[in-house]
Amino acid sequence: MGRVGEDIMAGNAREVALLTLSACEKQGAWSDLALKKNIHSVGLDGRDAALATRLCFGVLQNRMLLDFYIGKFSSVRVERMENRVLNALRLGVYQMAFLTRIPVSAAVNESVTLSRKYSKNPRSPGLVNGILRAVSRNMDHLPLIEEKDPARYLSIRYSHPLWLVREFLDALGEKEAERLLAADNSEPATVAQINILRASTLEVLNALAAEAADAAPHPWLPDCVTLTGGGDLEQLSVFRDGRFYIQDAAARLAVMAAAPRPGMRVLDACAAPGGKSFGTAIAMGDRGEVLSCDIHPHKKKLIDAGAQRLGLACIRSAVQDAKSPCAQWVDAFDLVIADVPCSGLGIIRKKPDIRYKEPGPLAGLPAVQRSILENVSAYVKPGGVLLYCTCTLLERENGDVVSWFLDAHPEYHTEPFELPAPIGRAAEGRLTLWPHIHGTDGFYIAKLRRDL
Numbered sequence: 001m002g003r004v005g006e007d008i009m010a011g012n013a014r015e016v017a018l019l020t021l022s023a024c025e026k027q028g029a030w031s032d033l034a035l036k037k038n039i040h041s042v043g044l045d046g047r048d049a050a051l052a053t054r055l056c057f058g059v060l061q062n063r064m065l066l067d068f069y070i071g072k073f074s075s076v077r078v079e080r081m082e083n084r085v086l087n088a089l090r091l092g093v094y095q096m097a098f099l100t101r102i103p104v105s106a107a108v109n110e111s112v113t114l115s116r117k118y119s120k121n122p123r124s125p126g127l128v129n130g131i132l133r134a135v136s137r138n139m140d141h142l143p144l145i146e147e148k149d150p151a152r153y154l155s156i157r158y159s160h161p162l163w164l165v166r167e168f169l170d171a172l173g174e175k176e177a178e179r180l181l182a183a184d185n186s187e188p189a190t191v192a193q194i195n196i197l198r199a200s201t202l203e204v205l206n207a208l209a210a211e212a213a214d215a216a217p218h219p220w221l222p223d224c225v226t227l228t229g230g231g232d233l234e235q236l237s238v239f240r241d242g243r244f245y246i247q248d249a250a251a252r253l254a255v256m257a258a259a260p261r262p263g264m265r266v267l268d269a270c271a272a273p274g275g276k277s278f279g280t281a282i283a284m285g286d287r288g289e290v291l292s293c294d295i296h297p298h299k300k301k302l303i304d305a306g307a308q309r310l311g312l313a314c315i316r317s318a319v320q321d322a323k324s325p326c327a328q329w330v331d332a333f334d335l336v337i338a339d340v341p342c343s344g345l346g347i348i349r350k351k352p353d354i355r356y357k358e359p360g361p362l363a364g365l366p367a368v369q370r371s372i373l374e375n376v377s378a379y380v381k382p383g384g385v386l387l388y389c390t391c392t393l394l395e396r397e398n399g400d401v402v403s404w405f406l407d408a409h410p411e412y413h414t415e416p417f418e419l420p421a422p423i424g425r426a427a428e429g430r431l432t433l434w435p436h437i438h439g440t441d442g443f444y445i446a447k448l449r450r451d452l
């Protein structure tokens with residue numbers, strides 16, 4: 001029971017959301033990928049797909065807060081509930097507390113129906129009904145979160161695990177950490193970079209309008225547009241024709257900091273799915289060479305497919321571990337991009353479940369990052385550039401790794417770079433981008449120049 005697409009009533013957005021949420025928790029699936037797959041296999045139409053997405057992301061963004069409310073109105077401890085019953089409850093409370101257009105009766109009844117279908121316990125529908133009715137009666141005076149301990153308060157209020165809130169509090173202080181946590185739960189704009197080798201921004205905007213997609217020029221990034229209103233962008237002919245690709249503003253800024261030029265030889269050492277390789281190849285006018293590597297063979301296919309769709313002939317892909325030395329690449333590249341594997345805590349807006357990763361396994365990441373940086377630094381020609389970047393906000397994966405590297409490599413120094421306003425000049429050659437300040441993904445860029 002419960003395999004998506006098998007016995008789901010067509011059009012049931014809530015059921016798709018429930019099964020996606022459970023897959024994330026029980027099978028470790030990533031919400032964005034699981035949701036896309038489930039929406040597709042059930043064949044939800046645009047409106048239902050949008051509702052399923054909002055419900056799934058909304059519950060993940062507010063899971064700890066929703067559990068706090070559920071716990072206050074339940075005789076059964078939240079931790080003891082069956083996962084699908086708990087998720088049916090979360091969906092119900094989320095709709096009542098956060099979505100203004102859904103009638104309370106629909107929110108309650110649909111969750112009761114889901115618990116009847118998916119719970120083994122005949123008492124579950126009664127439990128769900130009782131809790132949701134109690135929440136609905138108390139909607140105007142929901143229980144308050146204890147504010148005595150700021151970390152605990154912020155953790156529940158913005159549904160971020162306590163360890164992560166403490167990290168942000170230590171790094172930013174209370175006011176700014178709260179702004180970051182709030183921004184993490186906001187909906188980011190989708191940014192598309194125009195493949196200016198195929199079309200101008202104006203041409204793409206006109207083509208998007210003709211396909212009824214809401215788009216506008218990016219407010220400050222050249223050759224980029226923002227897309228709103230959802231929908232499956234990959235189905236648009238202007239996408240399939242390779243006239244744009246999707247990437248966050250931060251990724252574009254990283255390529256701008258690296259400043260690739262036509263004719264260069266570039267290594268993108270951790271390249272899949274290929275965003276920075278594509279941006280680099282476009283900036284190079286598709287002249288020169290971009291060698292795009294990834295450790296995972298199945299991800300190489302993503303790079304190849306993207307490069308082919310965008311018509312970028314200067315990109316060549318390979319499967320290669322960036323930690324393992326490759327003798328023929330020593331001193332061979334004008335630019336090496338190390339967009340290393342990281343904890344991903346800068347992209348919580350787009351992958352809301354990333355915050356619930358266990359912190360234990362993340363502790364090993366700086367060692368991996370140092371090892372990659374150490375190895376690929378040998379591939380940079382004297383006088384060339386090594387660009388280190390991550391999509392996380394933890395200093396131990398960012399500035400600490402770069403400082404460690406610079407201490408060990410006096411032949412490298414940081415180099416200032418200039419980005420469009422409102423970002424401006426990174427005088428130290430290092431930059432952290434913040435969702436609550438810059439409106440981008442949380443991201444770190446360090447530009448390192450090898451001495452001649």
Ligand SMILES: C[S@@+](CC[C@H](N)C(=O)[O-])C[C@H]1O[C@@H](n2cnc3c(N)ncnc32)[C@H](O)[C@@H]1O
Pocket residue numbers: 251269270271272273274275276277293294295296299320321322323339340341342372391
């Ligand atoms: C942050 S993602 C790269 C995103 C990519 N640069 C882009 O802009 O689309 C990190 C990538 O590094 C790859 N990776 C992880 N460990 C690696 C290693 N030891 N060597 C090479 N690639 C690795 C992962 O498979 C993942 O695709």
